[in-house]
Amino acid sequence: MQGIPAGFALTAVANYLTAENTSPKIVGTFVAVVGLPWAVQFVWGPVIDLFQSSPMGRRKPWVLLSQLMAFVASLGVLLVENPASQVSTLAAAFFIHSVFASLQDASVDAMAISIIPETDRGRVNAFMRGGMLFGSGVGAAGMAYLIRHSGFFYAALAQSLILLGMTAITCFIKEKSGDALLPWSSRARTEPTATDVPRVNLRGLFAELFRGLLSSQSLRMFGAIIVVYTFLSVFIRAFSVHLIQQLKWADTSLSVLSGTYGTLGALIIILTGGILADKIGSRKLLVIMMFIIGSFLVTFNLLAQFWSDPTVTTTGLIIWYTFDPGFSVAAMPVLMALCRKGIEGSQFTTYMALVNLSDVAGAFVSGHALSWFSAPVIGLFCGGVVVVVAMLVVGQTFLNVRRSPPEQA
Template sequence: MLTNLPVLKESKSLRYFSFFYLYVMQGIPSGFALTAVANYLAAKGLSSYSVGSFIAIVGLPWVLQFIWGPIIDRYQFSVIGHRKHWVVLTQVLAFVASLALMMVNDPVKQILLLSLLFFIHSNFASVQDASVDAMAISIVPEAERGRVNAFMRGGYLLGIAAGSAGLSTILNHYGFFYAAATQSALLLFFTIITYIIKLDSADNYLPIFRPIPSANDVHFNDNPKLKWLFIQLYKAVTVKNSMKTFLQIAVVYTCLSIFIRGFSFHLIHNLHWTNNAVSVLQGGWGTIATLMVTLLGGYMADKIGPEILQGKVMFVIALFLITFSLLGSFWYLKSVSITGLLLFNFADPMFSVAAMPVLMLLCRKRIEGSQFTAYMAMVNFCDVLGSYFSGWAMTFASASQIGLVCGLIILSVMIFFRNRQRNILSSEV
């Protein structure tokens, strides 16, 4: 029966489905740790600095993805599917690490153990993410990348919704043990699906440790050397145009992270919202609408070009942060704060749908997996840095002041690079 299933390389619909659920799988632990648990800790009286430090510890392994990219590319070939062995192995290890979370009885009193276990889980999850990204960029045709990225981001959003809103409800009503158990069951289910899906019809289900080249795969033994991969990776990411493009993307992700962490903490500590209410709004309400907008964004990225879409989304994000932050004195009105949270839910996915294909276009052949993973590691670093910086900034500034500064920074970066580009074009003429 399994032999009749379609394979990734030959089925567009299977590619959309696979990268959608793979990102659902990645989003669930992220929503659980970075939203549900973080908001729970804030509601239990932990300081903004402590909550920010917890988020930074959990997110730290994602920053180190650039190390895993070349290793994954160095040993990318397998009889169960190129890079698939990395995905399956790390999914199994992430499942085991999730089971270990059930040792925590009181997240507040056992904050060090909680941080350590989430840190361990993040290590395996980050390698899984790097493997999936490398597999996506090698399998997905360029003409589909906008839409596939939309499905990936949409899946991640749905996973975050399940992890933040769903697991937060279980955490607050039944306890941390049952929330961790539910997460583990979901991870096991998705791991089984991953094992069943084939990348190529010639792939096997049972792995062997010494790959045997097939007649149809002339590149089977063409694994690049690790030293060569790191050298080429350094050259690729330090090209002037690549650095300029990524800098704009990094600024947006950092500012988004700074704002949402500060705003969430403000709602819980200053406006006395329950942590579950904030988690549900961040990950639950508006998810379907956000998914639809994300998929539309993927279509637009393929239609008008990701670079054009990125510029438009950057401007809208800057305008939103500035306007909403100027309304900070009205945040005590739930209608205003809820509207802001729901609108913010559109910001990250729409920007990602535009930015990810842009980064893919920068990636060079033979190191595309490593290079894209390096970009993702730097994007994750932006999120970790933003979370840590937000916790520090909240000790002396209000969330509305922080949001206003973030919006002005994004707008300034846009104006700077646009004027710079105009000057270059005019000098060439």
Template sequence: MLFVNSDKIKSKPLPSLSENTFLRYFSFAALYVAQGIPEGLLWYAIPAWLAMNGKSPAEIGSYVAVVGIPWSLKIINAPIMDRFTYLSMGRRRPWVLFGQLGLILSFLSMSLIADPLNNMSALMILGFIVSFFEVSQDIAVDGMAIDILPVDQQARANGLMWGSKTLGISASVAAGSWIMSHYGYFYAIVSFSLVISVIILVPLLLRERPGEKLLPWTNGEASKAAEKIQLHSWKGIFKSLYKVFFLPVSFIMGVAAFSYSFGRGLIDTVLPVFTVQELGWADTDYSQIFATANLISGILGMIIGGFLIDYFGKVRMISIYMSLLILLACAMSFLKSFWQNDIFVTGFIICFYILLTFTNIAIFASAMQLCWKRISITQFTLYMAISNLGLAAGAALLGPLKDLFNWEYVILCYIVFAVVMLVAIRFINFEKHQKRVEDLEIKHPDINIG
């Protein structure tokens, strides 16, 4: 027959994220590429373009400072996302769509600045708005990952997510800089707006859980699993956060994350100053090696970073990574006679950042596993805020340390914070923590009442 009764044709919906492992990995990787694109453009490509066109360091610094403000407000955004949602479309998916759609519209608006070089105020304002939606998408995607990913897939997913973001940053910096140089600012921003527009199809077409609405006007209903963990009051959110964060394992994780980030912030600040001022490198030499190290570490993290953690365990791999980082720092400090050997220093930087990336993947996966799902966004963001505080504190320590010590001893100071992390991580017991979280669910059944 040439004609078929259309009433008999039934379209089968795509599997939801909770049902399909491949779609989970693919979705989170794609969404992290979407995060890397604005980060690469806002933080690297545009500042370089401004510098190339004669803008002063003060002007560029002001632009970067304004773009960075939304990242310091993550701890405010997170409870809002835990408190409010449209459950019939999923617990986190509406916020992911909000962030992704906001990125598209704000990017397109940013492209319409007629003369950005002579309209820095508009560039800062729209850069702030783009950054706000990037942060919103980042928080929502992390929350979805914690809610949807089984524990045994979190490490591998974090490896894919970290690597995908690195590729997004690298691609947007390389391609964005080239397009701006050859065709202009407008075409660079619009080009990446189109890429982000394609990526929005991922959260647009894939449900979190089966039976949920694809769009507000389509059929579907809230998942029972999502309804069970959704909080409906501010009191419930902050009471839950207090109780879970001050469980022993969770609190130790906060201390470990702060100490690790303190050391990382110190090294991140030491290396560019050390290589330029002590070793006589050009600033472009360090930038190129740093970019190469990040690209290599991102790709390796995507391929094997998560696999190693899944196979050997989070605590064991963090312990191995931290031990190797300590050995590398010792070698760099004690082998001063090799500092004029560019191959030695370059090898140190690349190996150090590969290990840092692998450690970051393991820490993120550990933090996810420790989160209480009813406040997963707020708790995970609190860990990240503690880490960011450590990064800032470590960076600020460079000046006082350099006033007191020579470079070899400044580098050696990293070991103090790495050892604290190495010791603290040995007290992380995921099974014991999960049992205590389950006890909280039993002891405080009223905590979810609005």
């Protein structure tokens, strides 16, 4: 439900605008505006953590409310008749929808971190990311096809109908077996106890949140993670514009590739990656993914002279589409492990908000950077930065191991 609007706005519509000769700056700004609510979704975390007592469970009321409001907000997109000439109106409509979609995302993340055992987080995060990617694929490929063959109105209508259907299904899903389906229904289990719902006042919540975010371990690990996400976003936005405006790819071809082969490859990676993260450890997998991503970006951009060959670019795109989910499968359990008990929802939501901000910032920076540099130069720089960050993480880990006192027999 989160993925379909994301694929629709950030891939199908963004590529459509690029094909209609909208400037990279405007497209980058459009993507940034649509993604902005996701970047500040940390405001929802404390609210979700403070109000979490309901017959339906701790988190489900927030999930259901946000889904319903996201559907209502999606109806605003139907008011746009010509996306290319109404970019501001289009951005405003998607922005309003993103406000409630970000609340839904925060609610689902809070639910996951509250009920999923640490040993299962790699696999569960893989399935969550897989659902998001599947939705993004439908939004990218399906909506791109509808825009070109039926018109923008019918693409927007299809989005709203899908969101309504998914909201109806959510009504019949329980957070826990003893919870009620509806707020006015009774439930089998007793009211939450102090162990179920930690008592946290607003001042104490923020104090604990800042301690968690600003701990040295959090700053090191999350700092490295955020850099990788940012430069992944910078490269793919620059590369997409290059393909459409310089190499004359059809916007539907790029969107459909993203939604089909790209999504299929990504699903395979995250399902296997989730198991791998649980087996070898998410931190080891995180470093491995950093080196793979950095090495690919450097190599692929050094081969930019071959981008005119569709086989080369298609292969490169499919490989790239596996990086975000593969990296996320490793990064999400690492971030969950950094969260402090009692404020898990707030801390993890803040992490996710900053990850989303990195995507927004990457799109914005990429649009402006293309005015000065070519896509291969931008991509080469991105790859170099990721490799350096991976080396720093390995170096820091090595130092921590050497400083650790030996175990007593």
